[in-house]
Amino acid sequence: MKLKINRDHLLRGITLATRSVPTKSANPLFVNVLLEANEKGLTMLGSSGDLTIKTLIPIRVNELEVLRVYTEGKALVNAKLLNEIIRHLEGSEVDIEVIDQTLLQVSDGRSEFNLNSIKPSDYPDFDLEHDGVRFAIDRQHFVKLVDQTVFAASTKENRPILTAVHLNAKNGLLVAAATDTARLARKQVELKDNVTFFANVPAKTMQDIARIVEVTRVEEIEISVTDKKILFEFDGTFIASRLVGGDYPSTKEIVLKTYNSFLEANANELIKAMERVSLLSSERERIVRLTMSENLVQVSSSSPNAGRASEVVPTCRYSGEPLSIHFNVGYVTAAIRACGSDDIHIEFTGELKPFEVKNLEDDSQTQIITPTRTFVDK
Known part of the structure; x- marks a missing residue:
């Protein structure tokens, strides 16, 4: 195998193919990447056994020649080493050649590397056909x-x-x-x-x-x-x-059909308030309490060692019976961000019942969180 290739296209291809390659593996062949050059271009394949990625760099991209194959062939080399070498090369083009079927020579005209190459025939075949x-x-x-x-x-x-x-x-x-x-x-x-x-x-x-x-x-x-x-x-x-x-x-069964308490909030303001208050949470899961009534919406937390924190969120509007609920801040903030809306609605049925975070303009998604039974703020 002998070819000359645009360095940027090569780097994108090798970075993609090696995403599936483990650093260590019970099968030593899986730490390698398989290169194959032919009339279609340069194909790179990496696998962990569970995840396999195969990508092709064609001869031309948008009418621009990015690859010249002088001799077709295959090579099997250490994926991490090849990736790092290409990443550090500074030339605009890279020459790749198999020497005596045992070495892969990589050069940009200034730097030259000779990597030990394994017999490509040793690499397993992977099912990459469209079935089912x-x-x-x-x-x-x-x-x-x-x-x-x-x-x-x-x-x-x-x-x-x-x-x-x-x-x-x-x-x-x-x-x-x-x-x-x-x-x-x-x-x-x-x-x-x-x-x-x-x-x-x-x-x-x-x-x-x-x-x-x-x-x-x-x-x-x-x-x-x-x-x-x-x-x-x-x-x-x-x-x-x-x-x-x-x-x-x-x-x-997790998704409830009816709720009896409702909170309207600006997503960004509620997230910031919860994250600030959670700094004093005593739990590794960052548990906070949300206390709601029609006159007040407050987030609070406490820690025996650090103290207490609370913040009123004045822009929130709540309707329903007064309610106090504890939850994992990370779970709720992730759900709010997933809604992708400036304003969100949170709907409740009780302090220990699952509640739902909603974007009222997108009914294609559901975000449900279960409250925690760990009472961290008295």
Whole structure:
């Protein structure tokens, strides 16, 4: 293999492909990235075994030649080393050549690196074919679906199913839900394709893909789902992820149909007040108390070691019976930000019942938080 490539395009490609490559792995082959040059361009592939990313740098981009392949071939080299080398090179073009099938030479005319290369045939094959149910989703809709749900997934591995985002499609709608049992985030978007499936996708995978496609110019993402994997395709890139096995817990009973107390607030002002007061919270989870009546809305917290804090939020409007409720500040602020609105409504039924954070102009999402039973402020 021998080629010359634009350094910026190479860096973007290698950075993308190596996002799936672990620093350490039980399988030593997975710390490498596979390069393949042919008449289509330069393909780079990295995998952790659970997540695989393959991306193509074509010969031309917008009529500009960014790559010249002199000799077709493959190479398998350490992903982290190659990524760091390309990142630190200063030349506008990079020459890459396989020497004696054992070394990968990388040079920008000023710096030269010779990396040990492994036999490409040793690298496993990965299933990157579109199988099962296939559909397309608008890029912006996908990013919003992820941003308004993924934060509610659990980060604890003791219940792996809760580290996933549950996708359920039917009747032209795709519904995403995430919960760590203390909160629920749900979002639905319309699909052009009337498909039916459900899948539990690792939340981190969903978040990574959203960040990747967010900066691209693609309008749609092609997705296919089987009972084992989900595959995303966009702009010459394929991302395949394993699914999380098991039955996702039902979330229907969490969402209440009626509420009897209502709080209207400016999102930014309420967040700032809660974050200030939580500085003196005694709990690692940053528990605060929200006290509400038609005459006063106040946020407070206390700590045996640090003291007490309270703040009146004068711009809030509350209707209903007086209510005092404790909750995790991080959960509520994340839900408010996910609403994406300057003004938010919070609806309650009691001090120990789940409450809902709403953007009244967007009924496609649901944000539910369960109050805490830890009374930290008397």
